[in-house]
Structures are given as C-alpha cells and as structure tokens.
Amino acid sequence: MTGVVLSLRQLGVELAGRDGPRLASNMAPVLEGLDLEVREGEMTALVGESGSGKTIAALAVMRLLPPGARITGQALFGGEDLLGLDERQMRARRGSVGMVFQNPLSALNPSMTIGRQVAEGHRLHTGASAQAARRHAVDLLGEVGIPDPARRLDEYPHQFSGGQRQRVMIAAALACNPKLLIADEPTTGLDPLVARQILDLLAKLQRDHRMGLLFITHDLSLVERHAQRLCVLYAGRAVEWGEAPAFFARPRHPYSHALLAAVPRLGQATLRGIAGTMPDPGHRPHGCRFAPRCPQRQDACTRAYPPPVGDGRTQAACLFPLGEIPVAAALPEAPAATTPLPGSALLQMQSVTIRYGSRAGLLGGSKAAVAPSLDDVSLELARGECLGIVGESGSGKSTLGRAILHMLRYEGRILLDGRALGDLSPGDRRRERRRVQVVFQDPRESLNPRLRIGAIIAEALQLGGQHDRDSLRRQTDALLERVGLNAALAGRLPNAISGGQAQRVAVARALAARPDIIVLDEPTSALDVSTQAMLLNLLRDLSRHEQLAYVMISHDIAAIAWLADRIAVLRAGRIVELATTDQLVNHPRDPYSASLVASAPRLGAATITVPGEA
Amino acid sequence: MLDATQQPVRIGASSFLARLLQLRPGNATLTAGLVLAAIILLASAIGPVLYGRDPYALHTASVLAGPSAAYPFGTDDLGRNAFARLLVAGRSTLYVALPATAVAFVVGTLYGLASGLGPRLLDQALMRLLDAVLALPGLVVLIFFGAIVPLNTGSLILLLGLISWPSLARLVRNETLAQRDRDFVHASRQLGGGLAHIAGTHLLRVMAPVLVVNFTFLVGDMIFALSALSFLGLGVQPPHTSWGGLLQEGLELVALDAWWLVLPPGLMIFAAMLATSLIGQGLLARGGSR
Numbered sequence: 001m002t003g004v005v006l007s008l009r010q011l012g013v014e015l016a017g018r019d020g021p022r023l024a025s026n027m028a029p030v031l032e033g034l035d036l037e038v039r040e041g042e043m044t045a046l047v048g049e050s051g052s053g054k055t056i057a058a059l060a061v062m063r064l065l066p067p068g069a070r071i072t073g074q075a076l077f078g079g080e081d082l083l084g085l086d087e088r089q090m091r092a093r094r095g096s097v098g099m100v101f102q103n104p105l106s107a108l109n110p111s112m113t114i115g116r117q118v119a120e121g122h123r124l125h126t127g128a129s130a131q132a133a134r135r136h137a138v139d140l141l142g143e144v145g146i147p148d149p150a151r152r153l154d155e156y157p158h159q160f161s162g163g164q165r166q167r168v169m170i171a172a173a174l175a176c177n178p179k180l181l182i183a184d185e186p187t188t189g190l191d192p193l194v195a196r197q198i199l200d201l202l203a204k205l206q207r208d209h210r211m212g213l214l215f216i217t218h219d220l221s222l223v224e225r226h227a228q229r230l231c232v233l234y235a236g237r238a239v240e241w242g243e244a245p246a247f248f249a250r251p252r253h254p255y256s257h258a259l260l261a262a263v264p265r266l267g268q269a270t271l272r273g274i275a276g277t278m279p280d281p282g283h284r285p286h287g288c289r290f291a292p293r294c295p296q297r298q299d300a301c302t303r304a305y306p307p308p309v310g311d312g313r314t315q316a317a318c319l320f321p322l323g324e325i326p327v328a329a330a331l332p333e334a335p336a337a338t339t340p341l342p343g344s345a346l347l348q349m350q351s352v353t354i355r356y357g358s359r360a361g362l363l364g365g366s367k368a369a370v371a372p373s374l375d376d377v378s379l380e381l382a383r384g385e386c387l388g389i390v391g392e393s394g395s396g397k398s399t400l401g402r403a404i405l406h407m408l409r410y411e412g413r414i415l416l417d418g419r420a421l422g423d424l425s426p427g428d429r430r431r432e433r434r435r436v437q438v439v440f441q442d443p444r445e446s447l448n449p450r451l452r453i454g455a456i457i458a459e460a461l462q463l464g465g466q467h468d469r470d471s472l473r474r475q476t477d478a479l480l481e482r483v484g485l486n487a488a489l490a491g492r493l494p495n496a497i498s499g500g501q502a503q504r505v506a507v508a509r510a511l512a513a514r515p516d517i518i519v520l521d522e523p524t525s526a527l528d529v530s531t532q533a534m535l536l537n538l539l540r541d542l543s544r545h546e547q548l549a550y551v552m553i554s555h556d557i558a559a560i561a562w563l564a565d566r567i568a569v570l571r572a573g574r575i576v577e578l579a580t581t582d583q584l585v586n587h588p589r590d591p592y593s594a595s596l597v598a599s600a601p602r603l604g605a606a607t608i609t610v611p612g613e614a
Numbered sequence: 615m616l617d618a619t620q621q622p623v624r625i626g627a628s629s630f631l632a633r634l635l636q637l638r639p640g641n642a643t644l645t646a647g648l649v650l651a652a653i654i655l656l657a658s659a660i661g662p663v664l665y666g667r668d669p670y671a672l673h674t675a676s677v678l679a680g681p682s683a684a685y686p687f688g689t690d691d692l693g694r695n696a697f698a699r700l701l702v703a704g705r706s707t708l709y710v711a712l713p714a715t716a717v718a719f720v721v722g723t724l725y726g727l728a729s730g731l732g733p734r735l736l737d738q739a740l741m742r743l744l745d746a747v748l749a750l751p752g753l754v755v756l757i758f759f760g761a762i763v764p765l766n767t768g769s770l771i772l773l774l775g776l777i778s779w780p781s782l783a784r785l786v787r788n789e790t791l792a793q794r795d796r797d798f799v800h801a802s803r804q805l806g807g808g809l810a811h812i813a814g815t816h817l818l819r820v821m822a823p824v825l826v827v828n829f830t831f832l833v834g835d836m837i838f839a840l841s842a843l844s845f846l847g848l849g850v851q852p853p854h855t856s857w858g859g860l861l862q863e864g865l866e867l868v869a870l871d872a873w874w875l876v877l878p879p880g881l882m883i884f885a886a887m888l889a890t891s892l893i894g895q896g897l898l899a900r901g902g903s904r
Contacts, residue, residue, distance in 0.1 A: 405800070405804060407800060430806040430808075431806070433803075433804060433806055434804070434805060434806050436804065437801075437804055437805070438800070438801060438804055440797040440800075440801070442797065445796060445797045445798070446797035446798050446801055447798055448798045448815075448816050448819060448820065449820070450819040450820055450822065451815075451816075451819065459802065459805065459807075459815060460805045463802075463805045463806045463807055463811070464805075464806070506801070509801065509805075510801075512805075513804075513805050513806075
C-alpha cells in the first residue's frame with residue numbers, strides 16, 4: 001500500500017461571475033464537492049472538457065486563485081490542510097509541490113537564461129550556492145532529456161522548441177524534489193509525437209522520484225497508458241472516479257462512455273459525439289448536470305444529484321449506470337479507396353513549391369537562404385474523395401491548404417478540372433474560386449463577430465448572385481438545418497453560440513457556395529472532444545450525400561484516418577508517404593509515418609475492448 | 615443538437631438604454647457627454663426659435679448693457695442681444711463643423727481603406743502623400759486658402775474637411791492591415807467577394823467601434839479649428855457669426871469690462887469639446903471592458 005500525498009476532501013470553489021460587480025449574490029460555484037487522492041509514485045488523472053473545473057481545482061490546491069474566490073473543503077498535503085495556511089507558510093510548501101503549466105512559453109521568463117530559471121526554485125528553498133544550483137540545474141536538464149545540458153544552460157527560452165520548453169518547465173518543477181507534481185494540460189498544443197514523449201517522461205520521473213502526479217487533461221486517451229487513478233469532471237462535479245484500468249475496462253457513467261466514444265481512434269468504425277453544450281456555472285441544472293445531454297436520462301435524474309454507485313474500484317454518480325456495453329465496434333471491411341484515374345482528377349497540384357520571406361525585404365534577404373515551406377509537392381484529388389494531409393507543426397501542411405485556396409503565391413501549377421486559375425478571366429476566376437471552399441481551425445476567427453449568423457450564410461449566397469430576400473432566408477434556414485443547427489440561430493451573433501456550433505456555421509457557409517472541394521484546415525483542433533466527434537460525423541455524412549471532396553489538414557492522424565480515403569504524410573515541406581488510409585494505418589512504409597501512426601490512439605490497443613471478449 | 619440552455623439575445627434601443635444605466639466603466643462618462651451634447655445641440659438647433667429675439671436688431675438705447683432680465687447675456691457694442699447671438703452662433707458653428715467632419719470622415723475612411731487593401735505600390739504612394747499633407751500646418755493652410763477663396767458655408771466645409779482627414783486615414787489603414795488577414799476575410803474572398811465587398815461587409819463593420827470613437831473626437835477638433843479660424847476673422851463671415859467670432863468681438867471690448875461678451879462663447883467652445891471628448895472616452899472605456 002502506498003502513502004497518500006494529496007487528498008482533496010469536498011473541495012469547492014466559487015468565483016464571481018464574469019460581468020458586474022463582485023457581490024455575494026453574483027458568486028457562482030465552478031467546482032463542488034471534489035474528493036480525490038494522489039498517492040506516492042502514482043499518476044492520478046483529472047479529466048474534463050473546458051469549463052469542467054479541472055484547472056480551478058489545481059489552482060485551488062496551489063492557492064493561486066484570484067482574490068475573491070471562495071474555497072471550501074480541505075486539501076490535505078502530508079496531513080496538513082493547505083487551505084488553512086497563511087501566505088508565508090504556503091510559500092514554504094510550494095517547493096514541495098511542483099507545477100507544470102499548459103503554455104511553457106508564457107510560464108518561462110523570456111529575458112532569463114533557462115539555467116537560472118531552473119535553479120531559481122532550488123536556491124530559494126535550499127539556499128544553495130550559485131555554483132551548486134548550477135550543477136543541480138545541469139543534472140535536472142539532463143534528466144528531462146535536454147541534450148548537452150551544460151552548454152544549453154545559458155540559452156534563452158526562445159532558443160528551445162515547444163517540446164523542449166516543456167521539458168525545461170518540468171526540470172524547474174523538479175528542482176526542489178517535490179513530493180507532488182501537478183501538470184495542467186502539459187501536452188496541449190504540442191504535436192502528438194512530442195506530447196507522447198512528454199507524457200512518457202512525466203510517467204518515468206514520477207516512478208523514479210516516487211512522486212505523486214496529478215495530471216490534468218481533456219484527453220482521456222492520453223492518460224490511458226499511464227494513469228493509476230482517475231477522476232472525470234463534468235460541469236464542476238465528479239461524475240466518475242476510481243482506478244484507471246477498471247475505468248477503461250468498464251466506464252459506468254454515460255458521460256465517461258460518451259467521452260471515450262468521441263475520441264477518434266485508428267481502426268474505429270463509429271464515432272459518437274455528445275449533443276448539446278456544457279452548462280455554464282450559475283446555469284447548471286438541478287440534479288445530474290449531464291442529464292440534459294444524456295441518452296439514458298429519466299425523470300429521476302433531474303431531481304437530485306445522484307449518489308455514487310459502483311464497487312471498490314470505480315464509482316460513478318449516476319442513477320442508471322451503464323452495463324457492459326461495447327464502447328466501439330471494430331471496423332468493418334474498409335471500402336476500396338477511390339484512387340483518381342490519370343486525367344480525371346478534380347484538383348491537381350504539380351510540383352508546387354512555396355518559399356516564405358522570399359520577398360525582397362529591408363535587408364534584401366536572398367531567395368536561396370530560405371528553406372521552402374513546401375517543396376516540390378504533387379498531388380491529385382478525385383471528385384468526392386477525401387484526402388488527408390498529416391504532419392507536425394512546421395511541416396507545411398497549412399501552407400499546402402492555403403496554396404489550394406490561392407491565398408499565397410506559389411511556383412508550380414495548381415489545376416482545377418485541368419485549368420489553372422491564373423489563366424482565366426477575372427469573372428471566371430471568381431466563379432472558379434467559389435468551387436473551393438474552406439473551414440478554418442478557429443471557428444470564432446472565421447466568423448465576422450459583428451454579423452449575425454443568418455447574414456454570414458446569406459453573404460455566401462448573395463456573392464453567388466442570389467438576392468431575393470425570401471429565397472435567401474429559406475436557403476439559409478435549410479443550410480443551418482443541414483449542418484444540424486436550429487434555424488433560430490440565424491438571429492444570433494457569433495459570440496452567442498458555442499464553438500462547435502460556430503464551426504457548423506462555417507461548414508454551412510462553405511456549403512452555400514455549392515463547392516466541389518472543401519479545404520478543412522484543422523477543423524476540430526479548437527473544439528472540445530465531444531463536439532469534435534459531432535463535427536467529424538457531420539463532415540462524413542455530407543461527403544457521402546453531396547459528392548464533396550475534402551482536403552483535410554490535421555496533426556491528429558486518428559481524426560484524419562476516420563474521414564480520409566487517402567493520406568499524405570508531410571514532413572519539412574515534402575510528402576514522405578502517400579497511401580490509402582488502410583495501408584498507411586496498418587502498413588506504413590516510411591519510418592516517420594510509422595512513428596506518427598504509433599503515437600495515435602488505437603482501437604483495442606489498451607483496454608477499450610468489449611468486456612467479456614477480452 | 616439544439617440546446618435550450620442559451621438565453622435569447624436582446625437587441626434594440628431599449629437594451630441600449632438599459633446597458634447605459636448599468637454600473638460599467640465608462641458609462642458615467644458617456645452619459646455625461648451625451649447629456650452635454652444634447653443640451654448644446656438643442657440650444658443651437660431650436661434655441662433661436664424658442665427664444666425668438668432678433669439677434670441682428672440694434673438696441674441703440676442699451677449699448678454694452680450687462681446681463682439683465684431683458685438681455686440675459688447683456689448686449690454688445692451695437693446693442694445686439696448677446697444671448698440671441700450666442701444661440702445663432704452655435705447654429706452656424708455646428709452647421710459648418712458637422713458637415714466638415716462628415717467630409718473628413720468619408721475622405722479619411724476611403725483613403726485608409728484604399729491604402730490598406732490596395733497593392734503595395736499604391737499603399738506606399740498614398741502614405742507618402744498623406745505624410746506630405748500632415749506636414750503642412752493646418753491653420754496656416756486655412757489662412758492661406760481663406761485669403762484666396764471666397765469664404766462661405768460651402769467653401770468652409772470643404773476647406774476644413776479636406777485638411778482634417780489624414781489622421782483618420784492612417785488609423786483606418788492600420789486597422790485594415792490588422793483585419794484583412796483574418797480568417798473571415800479569407801472566407802469571404804473564397805466566396806468571390808471583391809475588395810469593395812470586403813471593405814463594406816467586413817472591415818467597416820469590425821472597425822465600427824473605432825470609427826465611432828474617432829468620429830466624436832473629430833467633431834471636437836473641427837469645432838476648435840472653426841472657432842480658431844473665426845477668431846482670426848476667416849471663419850463664418852458677418853453679419854452671421856460663430857462662437858469663435860463672438861469671442862473675438864468680445865475680446866476687442868474686454869478693456870470696457872464687458873466680460874459677458876467673452877465668457878459665454880468661450881464656455882460654449884469648451885463645453886462642445888468637453889462633450890465630444892467625454893463621449894469618446896466613455897465609448898473607449900466601455901469597449902475596453904468587454
């Protein structure tokens with residue numbers, strides 16, 4: 001039996017609402033009654049979507065909440081309630097609790113060498129000499145896998161890559177030999193390969209140092225391999241908690257279930273999203289918070305918050321917990337991918353090369369000095385086909401999408417139905433351009449914040465030459481319904497709808513132009529897990545019914561594999577492998593594609609199997 | 615897919631008033647500015663009609679009389695009713711300043727949009743031209759043209775408008791550059807939207823808050839410029855008068871202790887500029903709190 005490092009008992013946090021003065025009446029509970037244990041040498045995962053209260057819990061433990069926050073309950077650390085300490089006592093404890101944040105760039109001071117930042121905590125808490133602190137920093141950087149640490153000690157944060165910065169942050173958190181490490185979404189924003197490495201590193205450190213690790217994330221599949229314990233939060237309350245292996249083998253709460261089913265995995269046949277959105281603090285329903293979105297909902301669910309049910313291993317706050325239902329069925333025989341016949345391609349890219357910064361700048365930078373961000377890329381896309389473009393950040397995948405949209409200058413040829421856009425008259429060019437539409441990553445950024453949803457979609461129709469008011473309204477309503485939105489949303493502004501809804505509006509706008517191709521540039525990256533699945537399902541349905549071709553760009557190979565017929569793997573501006581999805585996922589030829597495939601969540605890889613069959 | 619949790623959106627004038635009465639940063643400033651501006655506008659627009667006294671009639675019996683029941687703000691050296699003159703002066707001041715602001719506003723906005731959306735060469739040419747215009751001292755140019763162009767309402771509006779646009783043009787250009795690469799602009803281009811469409815449907819809408827704030831500041835600047843011009847005798851021409859003109863007439867007589875001829879027009883100029891400044895600052899503060 002291992003010792004408990006951190007124990008949260010009925011932890012609750014109330015924060016002042018966003019608008020208006022901080023009055024007692026304006027306080028809204030963002031976290032309620034959280035019980036959680038982190039044990040020595042174990043990883044406890046705190047899982048939830050944005051708005052679930054998971055980060056608030058960590059900040060409450062560290063006493064880093066904004067003034068005015070009301071905290072109730074206990075946070076026992078080594079038998080002592082951290083919430084009862086005064087600021088000076090707390091400062092002394094902070095050394096033994098390390099914290100790693102989501103954005104390492106903003107957590108590191110850009111004007112200090114990383115050596116000093118890593119050693120800072122050590123010197124503050126132990127009073128070590130500068131020399132000893134430096135040696136300690138070299139050791140730490142070596143331990144977190146920074147090559148040649150003695151030399152890199154005197155470099156600044158901007159000289160490190162995103163993944164390395166996160167390693168530096170981890171080294172800094174380790175500097176005082178903490179008994180507890182809190183990692184708040186430490187891998188969000190990193191490429192999947194790098195994220196996997198960081199997670200492996202944290203798991204290793206936590207074992208070697210016999211630390212307790214509290215790992216906060218929105219991504220269940222990420223913690224599947226390493227977590228011993230887990231707690232799923234929804235709208236400020238724990239819905240399911242217990243031992244991780246038992247949880248993954250048999251999730252009891254419908255929300256846990258839905259969350260697992262919503263993450264795209266390689267080899268998966270169905271993807272289920274969760275309809276609706278998480279209620280905001282202050283507008284949370286009575287009874288079970290998940291009830292409004294729950295497929296198993298019954299009248300009793302809305303009466304009171306459900307008591308926990310389960311066994312010694314996992315428990316769920318649900319009146320009607322799920323039995324042994326398979327989370328996802330295995331993939332049926334994959335349909336033969338459509339490979340374009342020569343000459344019949346809808347879109348052709350021929351030896352397209354793009355160099356950024358090649359414009360003669362102030363300093364007259366020479367062309368040859370800049371490595372091309374897209375290097376001699378040739379591709380074909382057939383009518384109705386979905387081509388996935390996968391690669392890490394900086395691989396040139398977004399550049400490729402922008403080239404197809406003619407948003408930047410390129411060398412080489414891009415042909416639509418065998419014709420280059422540049423050869424057409426301006427009028428034809430505008431018409432041809434409408435045949436290729438786009439859905440961007442950030443749905444908020446892609447909708448004009450001052451136009452109502454109806455006007456945004458009507459704009460797409462009007463630019464196609466339609467001006468009859470009644471017909472515009474009818475078509476706008478029909479388009480909204482086609483992407484699964486209520487036509488009543490037409491009167492809202494973009495900031496009055498959720499991110500998932502906004503992304504659907506972007507899809508509806510693209511559809512309004514009756515395109516042949518839609519470029520999907522990381523369409524799900526900015527969305528919560530449950531919403532992601534809904535959007536992917538929508539895109540799949542649309543492509544089946546409309547003869548639409550997609551170019552889907554993403555770093556998430558599992559999401560791409562779910563939609564794409566063929567996948568191109570892009571690295572440093574070049575295509576290293578182009579194959580049918582089935583081939584790439586099961587028999588990647590290139591070693592880099594193989595490592596990408598290996599880093600993606602896979603159906604049945606861990607414990608997602610049908611209980612009883614395993 | 616529909617969620618019942620979201621509140622309906624309120625729109626319309628009643629909600630604007632409701633929002634104005636909330637305790638929000640900037641609301642007190644904005645309200646004070648709006649009230650002051652309303653008083654000035656009403657006094658100038660319908661004041662002369664309500665007061666009903668002839669501002670041009672000469673009351674030779676009471677030359678340079680101090681404030682009294684018959685003449686609330688006294689009379690001038692020709693025996694004209696100073697209060698009646700202050701009201702019509704306000705009318706002619708705003709009659710020139712507001713259209714001139716509109717001219718500067720339209721020219722500046724179009725110039726800035728053209729510069730920000732046009733090709734690089736056009737942008738550079740327009741910006742150099744703008745620098746040249748900015749380098750000219752506005753008042754000197756006004757005095758120069760005032761001397762060679764017959765001064766009437768129309769020419770004054772054009773003169774004032776055509777020297778006041780550069781700062782707004784630069785602002786609009788910078789905003790255009792900042793907004794034109796946003797995803798919704800790209801989406802609109804992909805739908806076939808031309809530059810005019812993008813400017814009208816997207817850029818101007820997104821910039822609207824900035825434009826409104828700067829319009830109010832521009833009104834204040836314009837009233838000041840016109841007052842200065844009139845003070846120098848190049849503004850509104852006699853027998854009509856403006857606040858600047860009244861101030862100048864009054865100052866000539868200040869040796870006779872006729873303070874009632876100096877203070878009211880000076881205060882009106884001050885109040886008008888304060889009102890525009892308060893409105894602008896209030897709008898800015900409210901925008902910042904969102």
